[in-house]
Amino acid sequence: MLEIGLVGLPMVGKTTIFNLVTNAGVETSNYQTGKTETNVSMAKVPDKRIDFLSDLYNPKKTTYAQIQFSDVPGLVQGASQGKGVGNQFLDSIRNSDLLVHVVRAFSDPDVLHADGSIDPLRDVETINMELLLTDLDLVEKRIERIKGGKKITKEAAAELEVLGKLKDALENEVSLRQLDLSDSEQEILQNYSFFTEKPLMIAVNTDEEQFKAGDYPRKQDLEAWATERETRLIEVCGQAEMEIAQLPEEDRELFMEDLGIQESGVDRLARAAFDKLGLMAFFTVGEDEVRAWTIKKETVARKAAGKIHNDLERGFIRAEVIHFDDLKTCGSMAAAKDKGLVRLEGKEYVVKDGDILNIRFNV
Known part of the structure; x- marks a missing residue:
């Protein structure tokens, strides 16, 4: 099953996006009052092909592809050194297949920004740095442990060499996903799970005015940052789309039309995630079950x-x-x-x- 971890600063709308895609109905104000826990819920991946097959076969059971979303408390600058609480919960998304960084573009005077102003590029760089430092800490501790052993075996020496390469990259603020590692190096690292090695998408959370205009603060700068790092950007109007998702299905189309979207937030996010990870679906059909199966292309x-x-x-x-x-x-x-x-x-x-x-x- 595909697992996606949502990360970002506090007050950027991560939990709103989480509710949008999962319909979990988590109280978004909890995070403003200091609640600290990871929200985890499943999202059904909408697929009109499954809808058609289900109508055709009228099975006892219809099973859509599913994605598990995990929403951790917001990270802050200095989280890798223990500041704030978000860093304590990163392990809950360490095994995620994909990270989605929710970044705030929306303007709302009632929702304070952790850094006092709206700057999506700055926020992306802040979270990226915290994840870099978290990975660097893991690499340094592992190097120290190997060197502190009684004897460095041939395998340990090879591991040290690769870890040294990672350390150099991280110290130069290069994410591990940007490295061109050989098959043998990847095999050495197969039991590790680094945050900056994971595929990354950025979800820009806009307000309605920005969403309809297709513009938000520092959009071009953020797009350039993402392009340079082969990172997918998607725009969501979190609050409005969450409210639409909570409506009866027959009432959603009119409001989606007004917002200028043809696909729901979970549609767009799932499609982008599938594209980023090179995934697709095949189907099995019958009177007992119609089912979507997720596999690599x-x-x-x-x-x-x-x-x-x-x-x-x-x-x-x-x-x-x-x-x-x-x-x-x-x-x-x-x-x-x-x-x-x-x-x-x-x-x-x-x-x-x-x-x-x-x-x-x-x-």
């Missing part, structure tokens, strides 16, 4: 079968495959088979986004 059929169950990978024979678009055009699986659109593929077939698979296996 370029996954072969046998590995995709293993996503469903280990036995299907172990005993894989063939996969019956039809693309969703072909099934939708035909209107039924029987009609698709009559037209020869359902085909058999072997274990090395590269699964495409939107493929519908039926695995033939024997164990």
Whole structure:
């Protein structure tokens, strides 16, 4: 399951974004009164293809792809040295697949900014620095531990060499995701989980006026920062979109239209996350269940079968495959088979986004 960690300064709307994508209904004012805990909740990834397949098969169960979101208390400048409380909760997102840095652009005199003014680029750099320093602390402690051992083995020496490379980068304010590490270096580091190594997206939280205008303070500077680091930027109108998400589904379209959006916040965030991580979905269908499965792009059929169950990978024979678009055009699986659109593929077939698979296996 995809796990996303939300980070940012206090009072930037992280919990608002968390509520927007999960409908968790967490009290956003809690963070203003000093509540300190990590919010964790699941978000269903909307998919009109699953909607269609569910209507077609009328299954007992419909399962959408899911994302786990974790919202940690806000970090402040100096968090890596123990200032504030947010740093205490970073371990709860250490295993996240992706970090989303929520940065404030919205103007609201009733919501104080931790640094006294609105400056998205400054805020991004502040959080980035705190994560750099947190990683540097981990690297330095590990180096110290290895050097303090009775004997430095060949493996430990190789680890020291790689850690030294990381230390140099972090001391020069270079995120680990920007390093070009060899396969052997990555293997040495496989048991580590560094924050600045994780894929990063920036969610700019705007007010309605900014969102409709497509502009906010220091937008061009922030875009340049993100482009240089191959970081995805998305804009959200957190408060308004959260309120829309809480409306009955039939009432949302009008308000979304007024705001100028065609996709919900969770739609946009999930799509951006899938793109950033190189993920896609395939489907299984039947009277019992219609289900979306999340896999990496370029996954072969046998590995995709293993996503469903280990036995299907172990005993894989063939996969019956039809693309969703072909099934939708035909209107039924029987009609698709009559037209020869359902085909058999072997274990090395590269699964495409939107493929519908039926695995033939024997164990």
